Amino acid sequence: MKVAVFISGRGTNLQALIDVCNQDDTPAEIALVVSNRPNAQGLQRAAAAGIATVVVDHTTFDSREAFDKALDTAVRRAGCEFICLAGFMRVLTDDFMRDWRDRILNIHPAILPAFPGLNCHARAIEAGVKITGCTVHYARPELDNGPIIAQAAVPVMPDDTEETLAARILESEHRIYPMALKLIAQGRVRVVNEIVRIQDVDLANGELVNPASA
Numbered sequence: 001m002k003v004a005v006f007i008s009g010r011g012t013n014l015q016a017l018i019d020v021c022n023q024d025d026t027p028a029e030i031a032l033v034v035s036n037r038p039n040a041q042g043l044q045r046a047a048a049a050g051i052a053t054v055v056v057d058h059t060t061f062d063s064r065e066a067f068d069k070a071l072d073t074a075v076r077r078a079g080c081e082f083i084c085l086a087g088f089m090r091v092l093t094d095d096f097m098r099d100w101r102d103r104i105l106n107i108h109p110a111i112l113p114a115f116p117g118l119n120c121h122a123r124a125i126e127a128g129v130k131i132t133g134c135t136v137h138y139a140r141p142e143l144d145n146g147p148i149i150a151q152a153a154v155p156v157m158p159d160d161t162e163e164t165l166a167a168r169i170l171e172s173e174h175r176i177y178p179m180a181l182k183l184i185a186q187g188r189v190r191v192v193n194e195i196v197r198i199q200d201v202d203l204a205n206g207e208l209v210n211p212a213s214a
């Protein structure tokens, strides 16, 4: 399964996806990394892994539709049939989401439907929740919404700052995102009435919740 990964920055989730695709039991390869920002650090990670990269700079397009068309063209030209959003900070158009329905994933650093949108670490701290975490879901036109594939619970510490909480959640992101991609590439994931069903997954041992590793 050829996968395109969209980034805007650091690319640590991209790196986790690159690593899992190098495992023998993951029938997927990352064939393209797309960044909307020319200086995204994740582009170096892709280059280091020998993965093709393209910059589709949103500031050079006069409409969201034109930007999304350029993204779509780049992905199809690379022969990709699946997209992973990994810290991609642009909202894609409804048409794009419909064209890629159930073939585009996103990761969000909260336990959706709690804390959708931006600044979710600060909002979790302000709300005084004791548990937050991260969610891998199929992307839908509504932001941070869509059928949930995997989640991880992460404790909030009394002295947490946005940064310390984000760093703790990121560790779990780097486990559940690769695991979700592996399960999909293995053909074990179905969406039935907007609920994700996963074949032969060991729920009893928390394989989908707080997995020990990808």
Ligand code: GRF
Pocket (backbone or CB within 6 Å): 009, 010, 011, 012, 013, 014, 086, 087, 088, 107, 108, 109, 170, 173
């Ligand atoms: C991650 O926390 C992800 O959940 C959020 O943006 C951050 C991207 O980090 N959408 P990285 O670029 O993958 O390191």
